[in-house]
Amino acid sequence: MLIEPPDLPLPGHGATAERFRSLTALGRADLVACRIAEGHADAVAIRAELGDAGQSGGRWGVWAEVPSSVRAERGPEGWRLSGDRPWCPGAAWCTDALVTAVAEDGIRLFAVRNEGPFVQPLDGxxxxxxxxxxxxxxxxxxxxxxxxxxxxxxxxxRPGFWHAGIGVAACWFGGALGVADTLLAAARRKGLNPHALAHLGAVDVALGAAGAVLADAAARIDADPEADARRLALRVRSTVEAAATEVIDRVGRALGAGPLCQDPGHAQRVTDLTVYLRQSRAETDLEQLGRALSVEDPRW
Structure with missing residues (x-):
């Protein structure tokens, strides 16, 4: 996997919109590369926010889950991690990773070198x-x-936890743009029937809404980087997920099975985006958002 680690602006430092636009552009071109790049960029931001002054360079991943299936124990020679961690993007690409583990004093984050015999991606x-x-x-x-x-x-x-969640939505948005590009190209290459053109119009509306909430989120993060961004992230992620799901559906309804069966690039983009969107917690996130709104000012 030949992916150059990206150098993106840190969130909350005045150029968050540029960070999100870069992730969107990567997602539009290649969702797999974007997924790996987003993990590296998130690791860089996490280390900056938590004051980690360890080694520079390398290709980083964030293999973090809360709660964690990995255990941490501190001995005479320092901390050691043991256990299996599923869902580790870039398992062979990453030289280093940030990993959550359960320690005696709670869930901690650790930097780990991704090398044997202590760290081993499992085949199959x-x-x-x-x-x-x-x-x-x-x-x-x-x-x-x-x-x-x-x-x-x-x-x-930390607030940056939710900033990263919005960054993932920027990747989804890029993937949705890539899928929509197929419909746009078809409209410009040949005359589409009225129903297909209506689908193209609806795709534009959905993507416009998703792009607007991402731009608004970037401005809010830069205006107050330390604010609790949980509700903002839930709203943005749910908006972008809904837009991307609508794009997949409408492009398929407008163009039929042809691109899915005869255009390998489009078929792969649809398949990749369908899987990547499931990183969303769907109705669980909507329930949390609704619960928060039941006791807080929505500021609509």
Whole structure:
């Protein structure tokens, strides 16, 4: 996997819109490469926010889950991690990763070198078709030396946790643009029937709404980087997910099975985006958003 680690502006430093636009452009071109690049960019931001002064360089991933299936123990020679962590994008590409683990004082984040014999991606654990190239295999940690990054609970407790979630939505938006490009090209290449043109109009409306909420989110993050961005992230992610799902559906209804069966690039984009969107927690996120709105000012 030949992906150059991206150099993107940090979120909340005045150029968050540029960060999101860059992720969107990557997603429009190649969702797999975008997924890996987003993980590296997120790791860079996390390390900056938590004051990690460890080694520079490398290709980073964020293999974090809360709660975590990985355990951390501190011994005479420092921290060691053990356990299997599923869903690790760039399992072979990453030279280093940020990994959450359960320690005696809570869930901590650790920097780990992705090298044997202590860290091993497990063959056969990513039999995917969509996003297959992301190589999101399960990784096994066996007494892996680790360096703590931040303190207990700090990874998920910082505003940047939600900024990263919005960054993922920017990737989804790029994927949706890539799918929509097929319909737009068909409209310009040949006359579409009125129903297909109506689908193209609806796609424009959906993408316009998604782009607007991403731009608004970037402005809000830069205006107040320390604000709790949880509700903002839930709203943006749900908006972009709905738009991307509508794009997939309308492009298919407008053009039929032809592009899915005869255009390998389009078929792969649709398959990749369908899988990537399932990183959303769907109705669970909507329920959390509704619960928050029941006790807070929505500021509509």
């Amino acid at each position: 654990t990513w039999p995917a078709i969509g996003m297959a190239g992301s190589d999101s295999r399960t990784v096994r940690f066996t007494g892996a030396p680790a360096r703590p990054v931040g303190g207990p609970g700090e990874y998920a407790g």
